[in-house]
Amino acid sequence: MDAILIALQDFLGDSGSAGILFMALAAAAAFALSMGLSAFIMGLVDPVRRRLGQLGLGSGERLTAAATMAESLSNFAAIVTPRSDRERQRIERLLIHAGYRSPSARTLYYGVKALAVMIPPIAVLLASPLLPKITTNQLMLYAAGAGYLGWISCSMWLDRQVATRQRALRAGFPDALDLLVVCVESGLGLAPALARVADELAVSHPALGEELALVNAEMRAGVERGAALKNLSERTGLEDIRGMTALLVQTMRFGTSIADALRVYSEEFRDKRTQAAEEQAAKIGTKMIFPLVLFLFPSFFLVVIGPAVIGLIDVFTKLAQ
Template identity: 55%
Template structure:
């Protein structure tokens, strides 16, 4: 116990550390207060808006209901940073959908978080001004504006990383799914049941692609045309390999050719394509190894090989 007390005393005796601790704590409190006030004032205290949101978006799942409540509360806050151009809004909505954020309220939550982060980071910089006595007002406002800009851009960065992760997961899952789909179709299953069987088989190892394939089968069973359901799959994933598969299946169904033969040919071509990509990556290794060799390995080699001889030469010159 005494050691803990001594540690706290040493920590509190450091004035600089104490100041920045206060800044971090105050910034965290401001972030929580901004988020809480936006939820309470703009959502909970407005029963008309809450009821309209519940009527317009009927989500029975608990996750969907939570997203609906958050979006209903943050709707006015997101309106301040929503882009006016319809093209940009559609692009962000499409990126959110491809990244796995597929609730109808994802875009509102995304822009609301941009507003909250911008205000919170700018407030932290302004609150840190008493601990920076040598800074003038103009520089402080510039730093606050930069912090606000970081808050606005941070969700875009997170979205890009989530999109890259989703694309990588789908790219890794697609070869296994394609081979299973070929086996299922050649064994006599129709396209819809084959997609569902593949989704069931890969649901543990590749749940992201399994969900998309199950959605295709569900759309077909609900009455959506096969071509439309397959094109929706290509739009949801955005993976070029899946787009190629969808184009092949659509053409095969349109011209009446065998789906099994088309899948077999595409599987062989895709396997050759993966092999060529692997060979290309292997061929680049030699070039990529040049800089590590020159910067790290060659200097050490020269020190070990030439160092003793250089020391002997220096000693020989000193003895002259």
């Protein structure tokens, strides 16, 4: 405690009013953090709320841990939520692409992002007594840098989740397309075919199976088939699935055979995959230049020229003697 008081006195003495303002902001952030954590903990341990969630009473929906956490973090989420509708829609689209379709997903994301921005600077301020030689400007710089790292870490995590899910969807799409062609050509309609493919992919490709099952559920709930297929392309964000859904919508609009259209698209998609593989293979030669130059060539020159260099050194040593 004495060390903290001495550090605070030095801090206020060095920076004057700027230091007082900075410490006031830090104290306000710490107070807001403590209030938010208290509200979050009280929301988790509230027996009435937990009982209502178990019985399904109140709002008529089961209260999940994510919804409770989002409700507790709503005040923090308001701090970093962008005012632009375009930016909010972009984040919502990324969350959907990552597989987070809950209504509270955006609030939970921004709440965690706000905590990630506030907690590291507070930790830096609390750890300042351990570094007595650090100056006020350096402390403010470190705190700002910690907050910035917390900000970009959340964005990087979301981008990584989107890339991981899209990679999983892309890996299962060829199998789903082939199974869909087989099911439609065997006489099944579009909705039963999607349901059968979703069941078959539930184990090998669960992400894509879930998306196809959701399309089938929307159709059975009364959503138009074209709208349900467009929702699939918007949820996944993949160009391949967008092309298939556009083809199916056009086929249903003009009344042509779905089986023939899927067969043609399957053949074109197979050719596209072959061309993509050939493109990747053609890039290998260029990509191998850097590891060859950095790792293989130095060791090769060392083995080939090393003995000659050692012999020359011995000869010049004898001549010098």
